[in-house]
Amino acid sequence: MSSKRLVATAVVSSAALLLSACGSGGPGGGDGEFTDGKVTLAVLNDQSGVYKDLSGPNSVKAVEMAVADFQEKYGDDAVVEEVEVVSADHQNKPDIANTKAQELYDREGADIILDVPTSSAALAVATQAAEQQKLYINIGAGTTELTNGQCNKYTFHWAYDTYQLAQTTGTAIAEAGGTDWQIIYPDYAFGQDMDKSFTAAVEGAGGTVGDHIATPFPNDNFTTFLTKAASAEPDVIGAMQAGGDLINLVKQYNEGGYADDGIDLAVGLMFITDIHSLGVEAFEGVQFAEAWYWNLDEENRAWADRFLDETGTRPSFAHAANYSAALQYLEAVQAEGTDDADTVVGHLEGKEIDDVFLKNGKVRAEDHRVIHDVYLAKVKSPDAVEEEWDYEEIVSTIPAEDAFMPLEDSSCSMG
Amino acid sequence: MxxxxxxxxxxxxxxxxxxxAALGLAIIFGVLGVVNFAHGACYMLGAVTAAVLLDLVGMNFWVALLVVPVLMFVFGVLLERLLVSRLTALDPLYNFLLTFGLSLxxxxxxxxxxxxxxLPYTRPEILTGQLSVGDVRxxxxxxxxxxxSLLVCLGVWLLMTRTRIGMIVRASTEKSELTRALGVDVSRWVTPVFGFGIALAGLAGVLAAPFRAITADMGSSFIIILFAVVVIGGLGSIVGAVVAGFLVGLVExxxxAYAPTLSQIVIFVLMAVVILIRPAGLFGREENA
Structure with missing residues (x-):
């Protein structure tokens, strides 16, 4: 068999697949204040891979809901009639994210890109935003670099970041007596960042972190890593995996019976979709940081009901955050009467916002970190679940000012 | 210690x-000369089918261990009859593309x-917890x-070495032309062998269900390692596939444990070393290379 030909064919097939996800954009008239005579919002995220359920196509739906709400609110008074939502799949790869962002800004006339999970991909898009001088509001990625060393004028970080996750979960558990930690993290930008942030938070709260175990990503076999972590007999194993990798790890943690040895599992980043997929039993009692919970109050619930009608599932915090970011962007456009990026950025900077996602929210002008109240959540026991998706009990609320990295620690300079 | x-x-x-899974892949390659790129997807289908049957009809793990491989066997037979058989006469590349497309x-x-x-999956109670051997759990x-899986591998080995069916399949695997010349209708065995290989992948999938995340992508990285396994063992070698499977598991x-960041690279370094020293794999025959 000709292996060279096999390889060549495989390469061509993959390349064809990579290229197949583009939509189409068209030139418009332009009425002075608006490029192309319309506003285009682009959602760039994982439409097919491991992060599809926690954000993915349903975030596009959420953004469309924001557009519908905007148009209903302003009707004929809206400064722009046509608002278009486009989306693209970046497959969690930084190089694809880079190309797609370029295409969205250049060819599809996107005024703003939203979401972009996977930190390395998000950083690539932030660079594009700065070069093209167009807006980018990140929701799905967690790296604090977006509002530190690699911050820029056109990039905002809306929902959560690794500092906030560590500040919420790491500090809470260490203060409650779980002081001796082992950390297992996936070896890429997000995981390394999480490892650093959690170490700082745990040590800040008087705890210690023994080993920092790096794992491949993606990975389906964590048994050896868990054995290694458990051999040091820590109080807590901190798992920084996400999505399917996290499910693998939790299944194998349960299998190993570590909980019986008094070794707790703390999860760095978890989405409600993870709990839904694996079942409440598997996660019972696990504490984690939640940026937003659909069943927290009437306002959230009402929005979650609409989301359920649209999509058939309850929203994760990423879905709500995409809605919020799109809506606040459109509000800024409405207030300024233009989609000019510098004007909209100016409008958003320093703005205090309260909406369904942002509680006591504020867009920090200095580093573009959007701060808001976040929560320490605990997975309910199966008996306590009253309806589908009713998985979380909110243990405490961390006020916006305390949850995120203080400005004086940020290394961001907008230049 | x-x-x-x-x-x-x-x-x-x-x-x-x-x-x-590699055993299935090796048998299929041996008899049909088809590199089944959809093997990872079949592993995934095994796990997904087990989870879906648990959800729909409450089928427990033990029953699934029997039923799912049978379903996968039927799936494999259909696949071979309807698609794969139409391309076997052509360049092997066509079946490679077919199975690659199928997996997507x-x-x-x-x-x-x-x-x-x-998808969620519940383990049977009896398999939860730990066994204590001395002070090791x-x-x-x-x-x-x-x-x-040792028992299954042993069973397959006995089937292959101690029965007439096995003898024919081995003969077709190793000296297809000669077997034909001796009057054995090799083509009669092609379809069930393909189904059997797929059933083994499905069985591996059912075994993975309680232990790993059951997702559509679970076979995608699995198949890459699997190819390394069959290359290390020797393409088409049945013993080689099994030995290399366990060897790769150990290496991983x-x-x-000792070089976490390198754990996946190590497998491919092993593969490279094996190819350098024995191009046909540990148990492969030079002439097949």
């Missing part, structure tokens, strides 16, 4: 999945139907997977 024993069991347990199709269909977050489920486990 404790840890070393634990790593060994974990490595062998992980190797069990590789061995079972299967993965996307599962994603469409069940999403990407994965081993997860019961891993020990079960190891013993079970000890890699994870």
């Amino acid at each position: 404790n840890e070393i024993l634990q790593y060994t069991v974990q490595g062998l347990a992980a190797g069990s999945f590789y061995a079972l 199709l299967l993965v996307d269909l599962v994603k469409r139907q069940y999403g990407v977050s994965g 081993l997860p019961t489920y891993q020990v079960f997977v190891l013993v079970f 486990a000890f890699g994870q």
Whole structure:
């Protein structure tokens, strides 16, 4: 068999697949204040891979809901009639994210890109935003670099970041007596960042972190890593995996019976979709940081009901955050009467916002970190679940000012 | 010392999945000359089918261990009859492309139907917890997977070496032309052998269900390691596939334990070294290379 030909064919097939996800954009008239005579919002995220359920196509739906709400609110008074939502799949790869962002800004006339999970991909898009001088509001990625060393004028970080996750979960558990930690993290930008942030938070709260175990990503076999972590007999194993990798790890943690040895599992980043997929039993009692919970109050619930009608599932915090970011962007456009990026950025900077996602929210002008109240959540026991998706009990609320990295620690300079 | 024993069991347990699936891949390659790129997708389908049957009709793990491979066998037979057989006369490249395309199709269909977050699966009570051997505790489920797949591999080996069917299949695998010349109707065995190979992948999938995330993508990285396994073992070699499966599992486990960041590279370094020293793989015949 000709292996060279096999390889060549495989390469061509993959390349064809990579290229197949583009939509189409068209030139418009332009009425002075608006490029192309319309506003285009682009959602760039994982439409097919491991992060599809926690954000993915349903975030596009959420953004469309924001557009519908905007148009209903302003009707004929809206400064722009046509608002278009486009989306693209970046497959969690930084190089694809880079190309797609370029295409969205250049060819599809996107005024703003939203979401972009996977930190390395998000950083690539932030660079594009700065070069093209167009807006980018990140929701799905967690790296604090977006509002530190690699911050820029056109990039905002809306929902959560690794500092906030560590500040919420790491500090809470260490203060409650779980002081001796082992950390297992996936070896890429997000995981390394999480490892650093959690170490700082745990040590800040008087705890210690023994080993920092790096794992491949993606990975389906964590048994050896868990054995290694458990051999040091820590109080807590901190798992920084996400999505399917996290499910693998939790299944194998349960299998190993570590909980019986008094070794707790703390999860760095978890989405409600993870709990839904694996079942409440598997996660019972696990504490984690939640940026937003659909069943927290009437306002959230009402929005979650609409989301359920649209999509058939309850929203994760990423879905709500995409809605919020799109809506606040459109509000800024409405207030300024233009989609000019510098004007909209100016409008958003320093703005205090309260909406369904942002509680006591504020867009920090200095580093573009959007701060808001976040929560320490605990997975309910199966008996306590009253309806589908009713998985979380909110243990405490961390006020916006305390949850995120203080400005004086940020290394961001907008230049 | 404790840890070393634990790593060994974990490595062998992980190797069990590789061995079972690679066995199927090797048999299919041997008899049909088809490199089944959809093998990872079939592993995934095995796990997904087990989870769906549990959800729909409450089928428990033990029943699934029997029923799912049978379903996968039927699926394999249909696949061979309807698609693969039409291309076997052509360049092997065509079947490679066919099965590659099929795997994309299967993965996307599962994603469409069940999403990407994965499906829940409950283990049978009896396999939860740990076994204590001296002061070493081993997860019961891993020990079960190891013993079970060793038995299956042994069963397949007996089938291959002690029965007439096995003799024909081995003869067709190793000297297809000669077997034909001796009056054996090789083509009669092609369809069931393909189905059997697919059933083994499905069986590995059912075994993985309680232990790993059941997602549409679970076969995608699995198939890459699987190819390394069959290359190390020797393409088409049945014993080679099993031995290399367990070997790769061990290498992965000890890699994870002592050089975590390199744990996946180590497998491919092993593959490269094997190819350098024995181009046909550990148990392959030079002439097949």
